[in-house]
Amino acid sequence: MTCPHATVVIDPMVQDLDGETEQLCRAEPLTRIELLGVPAWTVTRHAEARQLLVDNRLVKNLDAWGLWRSGEVTHEWPLIGMIDAGRSMFTVDGEEHRRLRTKTSQALTPRRLEAVRPDIERFTEELLDALAEQGRDGVVDLKAVFAQPLPMRVVGLLMGVDRSLHPMLTRQYKAFFSMLTPQEERLALLAELDVFYAELVREKTARPTDDLTSALITAEEGGEPLTEEEVVGNLKAMVAAGHETTIGLILNAVRALLAHPDQLEKVLEGEVSWESVVEETLRWDTPTTHLLMRFATEDVQVGEQTIAAGEGVVISYRAIGRDTAQHGEDADAFDVTRPAPIRHMTFGHGPHICPGAALSRVEAGIALRALFGRFPDMKLAIPDDEIRKLPVMTQNDMEAFPVLLHG
Ligand code: STR
Numbered sequence: 302m303t304c305p306h307a308t309v310v311i312d313p314m315v316q317d318l319d320g321e322t323e324q325l326c327r328a329e330p331l332t333r334i335e336l337l338g339v340p341a342w343t344v345t346r347h348a349e350a351r352q353l354l355v356d357n358r359l360v361k362n363l364d365a366w367g368l369w370r371s372g373e374v375t376h377e378w379p380l381i382g383m384i385d386a387g388r389s390m391f392t393v394d395g396e397e398h399r400r401l402r403t404k405t406s407q408a409l410t411p412r413r414l415e416a417v418r419p420d421i422e423r424f425t426e427e428l429l430d431a432l433a434e435q436g437r438d439g440v441v442d443l444k445a446v447f448a449q450p451l452p453m454r455v456v457g458l459l460m461g462v463d464r465s466l467h468p469m470l471t472r473q474y475k476a477f478f479s480m481l482t483p484q485e486e487r488l489a490l491l492a493e494l495d496v497f498y499a500e501l502v503r504e505k506t507a508r509p510t511d512d513l514t515s516a517l518i519t520a521e522e523g524g525e526p527l528t529e530e531e532v533v534g535n536l537k538a539m540v541a542a543g544h545e546t547t548i549g550l551i552l553n554a555v556r557a558l559l560a561h562p563d564q565l566e567k568v569l570e571g572e573v574s575w576e577s578v579v580e581e582t583l584r585w586d587t588p589t590t591h592l593l594m595r596f597a598t599e600d601v602q603v604g605e606q607t608i609a610a611g612e613g614v615v616i617s618y619r620a621i622g623r624d625t626a627q628h629g630e631d632a633d634a635f636d637v638t639r640p641a642p643i644r645h646m647t648f649g650h651g652p653h654i655c656p657g658a659a660l661s662r663v664e665a666g667i668a669l670r671a672l673f674g675r676f677p678d679m680k681l682a683i684p685d686d687e688i689r690k691l692p693v694m695t696q697n698d699m700e701a702f703p704v705l706l707h708g
Pocket of ligand 1: 382383386391537538539541542545575590591592616696
C-alpha cells in the first residue's frame with residue numbers, strides 16, 4: 302500500500318515511462334502528481350475515470366482552476382498550451398460543447414470514413430515506396446519516413462491543409478510538445494500557428510472546398526454558425542490530435558509486435574486480426590500518457606479522497622490501460638489474443654470521447670497491414686531498450702524508430 306498523500310513527480314524527460322506507469326498503477330485510484338512544480342490529481346484506474354469523465358462538476362474551463370485564478374499558474378508554465386488552447390470542442394462543456402462538436406463527429410463516423418479509405422490506402426502505398434527506397438541499403442527511420450507523414454496527410458486531406466505545409470506543421474508541433482523547447486519559443490510558435498490557421502479559415506471562407514474546415518464555416522440551416530475563433534480552435538485541435546496521437550499508435554504497435562515475434566506470426570498467418578493488434582496496442586501502450594486537465598467546480602468525493610473545488614484533475618490513460626481490476630492480473634502483458642472486445646478507455650469516455658476514434662482505427666489498421674504485408678521480416682535496427690521516448694509529458698511518442706526492412 303502506498304501512502305495516499307504520496308506525490309508522483311511526472312518526469313518531463315520521460316526517462317522511464319514503464320516505471321512511472323507502474324508507480325501510478327500501484328498508487329491510489331486518485332493520486333497526487335506534480336507537473337513541473339504544479340500540483341494536480343490524477344486518475345489511475347478505469348472505474349474511477351469512467352465515473353469522473355461523466356461528472357459535470359469537472360469542467361474544462363480554465364477559469365475554474367484555483368491555481369490559475371490566484372496567478373500561481375501563468376503562461377510561463379510549459380504545459381499551459383495543453384489547456385489554454387483557444388475556444389474549441391476540446392475546451393468547452395455542456396450545450397456549447399455539443400454545438401462545437403456535432404459537425405466534426407458526424408464527419409468522422411465509420412460510414413463517412415469509407416469515402417477516405419482509398420485515399421488512406423494510396424498515401425500508405427506512396428509512403429511505403431519511399432520507405433523501400435530509403436531503406437534499400439540499410440537502416441531507415443520508420444517514424445520519419447512512414448509513421449509521421451501518414452497521419453499528417455490524412456488529417457491534412459480531411460481539414461484541407463495543403464501538402465506543402467505539412468513539414469512546417471510537423472516541425473511546429475514537435476517543438477510545441479517537447480519539454481526541451483523554451484517556453485517563450487513555444488508561445489511564439491503557438492502565435493504563429495494561430496496566424497496560419499486564421500489565414501486558412503479566411504481562405505476557406507472565400508473559397509470553400511470539400512473538407513471539414515469549409516463545412517465548419519458553413520452554418521447549418523436554421524442553426525447558428527461557429528465564430529471564426531471557434532472554427533480556428535476546432536481546426537487546430539483536429540490537426541494536433543489527428544497527427545500526434547496516430548503516430549504513437551502506429552509506432553507502439555510495430556514496436557510491440559517486433560518485441561513479441563510469436564504474436565506477430567499469429568497475425569501474419571491470419572490467426573489474429575489487425576483490428577485486435579490495434580485494440581491491444583491502444584490498451585497496453587496508449588498514445589496519450591496523461592490528458593490535461595479538468596477542474597472541480599465543487600468538492601468531489603472519490604472513494605476516500607476528495608478533489609477540492611478549484612483543483613485540477615489529469616487522466617492517466619497509460620496507467621488506466623494496465624488496470625488489473627479491468628483487464629485481469631496479466632494486464633501488464635501485451636497479448637493480441639485477448640478475447641474481444643477489449644474494454645479499454647483509451648479514447649476517453651463521456652461527452653468529450655475522442656471524435657477521431659474510428660479514423661485512427663481505420664488508419665492504423667491500414668498502415669500496419671500494408672507495412673507488414675510488404676516487409677514481413679522487418680527488424681528493429683537497435684535493441685528495444687535503446688529506443689528513446691520524446692521528452693513530452695502528455696504524449697507517448699518516440700524520437701525515432703530505426704528498422705531494417707528485410708531482417
Ligand atoms: C494541442 C495544442 C493546440 O493548439 C490544440 C490542442 C487541442 C486538442 C488537443 C491538443 C492541443 C493536444 C493533444 C490532444 C488534443 C486532443 C486529443 C489529443 C490532447 C492541446 C490527445 O492526446 C488525446
